[in-house]
Amino acid sequence: MTTHHSSTPNIHNAEKETFADNVFFSARRALSHHASGGNVLMLATLLALLAANIPGISTFYSEFWGQEMRLQIGDFNLFSHAGHPMTVLQFINDALMAIFFFNIGLEIKREILVGELSSFRKALLPVLGAIGGMIIPVSIFFIMSQGTTYTDGAAIPMATDIAFSLGIIALLGSRVPSSLKIFLTTLAVVDDIGGIIVIATFYSGHIDMAFIGYAAIGLLVLLAGGAVLKIQTKMFYFIIGGVVWFLVLNSGIHPTIAGVLVALCVPSVPVYAPGKYIKIIRENIRRFREDDDLDPNSRTILSHEQMDWLKEIETASDRVISPLQDMEDQLHPLTDYLIIPLFAFANAGIYLLDIEPTAVVSGISLAIMVSLVVGKFVGIFLFSWLGVKTGIAPMPEKSNWKMMSAISLLGGIGFTVSLFIASLTFDTSYPIGAEMLDNAKLGIVAGSLTAGLLGYMLLRITLPKSANAIAPGTTSATHNEQRQ
Numbered sequence: 001m002t003t004h005h006s007s008t009p010n011i012h013n014a015e016k017e018t019f020a021d022n023v024f025f026s027a028r029r030a031l032s033h034h035a036s037g038g039n040v041l042m043l044a045t046l047l048a049l050l051a052a053n054i055p056g057i058s059t060f061y062s063e064f065w066g067q068e069m070r071l072q073i074g075d076f077n078l079f080s081h082a083g084h085p086m087t088v089l090q091f092i093n094d095a096l097m098a099i100f101f102f103n104i105g106l107e108i109k110r111e112i113l114v115g116e117l118s119s120f121r122k123a124l125l126p127v128l129g130a131i132g133g134m135i136i137p138v139s140i141f142f143i144m145s146q147g148t149t150y151t152d153g154a155a156i157p158m159a160t161d162i163a164f165s166l167g168i169i170a171l172l173g174s175r176v177p178s179s180l181k182i183f184l185t186t187l188a189v190v191d192d193i194g195g196i197i198v199i200a201t202f203y204s205g206h207i208d209m210a211f212i213g214y215a216a217i218g219l220l221v222l223l224a225g226g227a228v229l230k231i232q233t234k235m236f237y238f239i240i241g242g243v244v245w246f247l248v249l250n251s252g253i254h255p256t257i258a259g260v261l262v263a264l265c266v267p268s269v270p271v272y273a274p275g276k277y278i279k280i281i282r283e284n285i286r287r288f289r290e291d292d293d294l295d296p297n298s299r300t301i302l303s304h305e306q307m308d309w310l311k312e313i314e315t316a317s318d319r320v321i322s323p324l325q326d327m328e329d330q331l332h333p334l335t336d337y338l339i340i341p342l343f344a345f346a347n348a349g350i351y352l353l354d355i356e357p358t359a360v361v362s363g364i365s366l367a368i369m370v371s372l373v374v375g376k377f378v379g380i381f382l383f384s385w386l387g388v389k390t391g392i393a394p395m396p397e398k399s400n401w402k403m404m405s406a407i408s409l410l411g412g413i414g415f416t417v418s419l420f421i422a423s424l425t426f427d428t429s430y431p432i433g434a435e436m437l438d439n440a441k442l443g444i445v446a447g448s449l450t451a452g453l454l455g456y457m458l459l460r461i462t463l464p465k466s467a468n469a470i471a472p473g474t475t476s477a478t479h480n481e482q483r484q
Contacts, residue, residue, distance in 0.1 A: 038167020044341035045348045052349030065089035065346055081249055092346050096339045098245050098259040103335045104192050105263025106328040113268055116186040125384055125393035126183050130190035132383025133411050134158040137375030144367040150436055153425045155198045157371035159417035162188035165410045168456050175463045179396035184407050195417045196260050203424045204253045211251035218244040226267035232323055237266050271319035280316040284309040347419045350441050359439055360446050368443030373451045376412035381405055406459035412451030418444045
């Protein structure tokens with residue numbers, strides 16, 4: 001008996017493979033950039049705790065961050081705020097972290113254009129999870145802090161640290177379904193958006209409208225440069241962006257917001273279309289092939305013509321990549337291996353010898369710990385469960401609710417942005433503010449560590465033993481398609 005096979009399944013499979021490649025692109029990029037960066041971040045945190053508590057070194061460690069920073073020409077100091085020089089700590093938190101948020105802004109714009117946030121249905125479940133992961137922790141913190149002096153810190157436990165969380169996922173390798181990596185990556189990006197909104201809304205000082213007006217003009221110049229003049233030179237966006245940062249710094253709005261606004265002005269369209277790029281490459285390669293003087297085994301100095309051909313290829317290669325993607329790719333190593341570890345080293349140092357042993361289970365430390373570990377877990381899991389059960393969002397492929405509960409726990413690793421918001425919340429010029437900040441840091445470190453360990457252990461238990469195995473209760477591709 002002859003069996004006739006339809007070509008339709010093959011077409012369907014090809015479409016699925018193309019769709020899967022596009023869907024998994026963001027997760028692969030985030031893992032490659034953030035996973036190893038998470039290890040560096042952990043090391044920097046450990047070194048900060050050691051430096052803050054070793055006699056002799058601890059004094060130098062605490063005093064170093066108060067040193068003044070200057071980049072001065074005449075009476076003008078670029079690193080100044082309201083006429084006063086920035087300290088080393090302020091430079092890290094207000095200047096270097098603006099670069100970090102600039103990179104986040106680039107990520108957000110890319111995700112909206114071509115990533116997980118470009119499709120409403122693909123983005124809906126992690127967006128729901130992120131919303132729950134912000135509302136529930138903040139609510140728990142408010143309840144636990146009623147009648148205290150630290151209610152202003154309610155935004156501290158709303159963040160998810162993408163470097164730490166993806167670093168833990170990377171420890172389990174290919175056993176983790178790509179759909180879960182995508183879910184956590186997108187959730188962290190949406191969390192970042194929430195953090196940016198909170199910083200812009202609640203952590204601004206006295207507003208100087210003149211500086212805001214000048215900054216707005218700078219942003220208009222950036223927009224005109226990209227949209228009208230088609231400027232692709234990265235230096236243009238860095239220089240004008242630096243001017244906008246300085247103006248925002250002195251306007252009363254937190255300067256990290258400048259990083260996000262400048263990022264949104266960076267063009268996402270390359271000069272050359274891929275077809276034109278390929279044509280240029282082919283033309284120049286053909287010239288090399290037609291050059292009789294070129295020995296395949298020769299390593300002699302190139303002629304001027306040959307150098308021109310290679311430079312044309314190099315220029316074309318630069319122009320086929322949009323400034324947005326090029327900047328994001330180049331900045332990731334800087335942020336992952338320098339800025340964020342340096343931020344952690346400067347901010348995570350807690351002098352433990354002055355802290356009561358019970359502090360971690362009382363006051364603001366306990367409120368942050370419970371909000372991160374319990375609040376994040378309940379918020380992410382509950383809102384995701386409601387999204388799937390009501391049919392408005394599909395369950396991540398090859399996953400089950402045990403895996404989702406582990407991912408929800410990993411969402412409680414707040415760390416970087418939590419530390420950042422804590423440093424903005426408490427005024428360390430007063431003893432009570434400095435003490436409150438130390439206790440908040442203690443809660444952030446302890447809560448993030450607890451959430452990370454619990455999430456890792458649960459994920460390790462619930463995942464299949466190998467990448468090809470299927471865990472009991474996981475959703476199949478067919479089931480997901482039927483739900484859609």
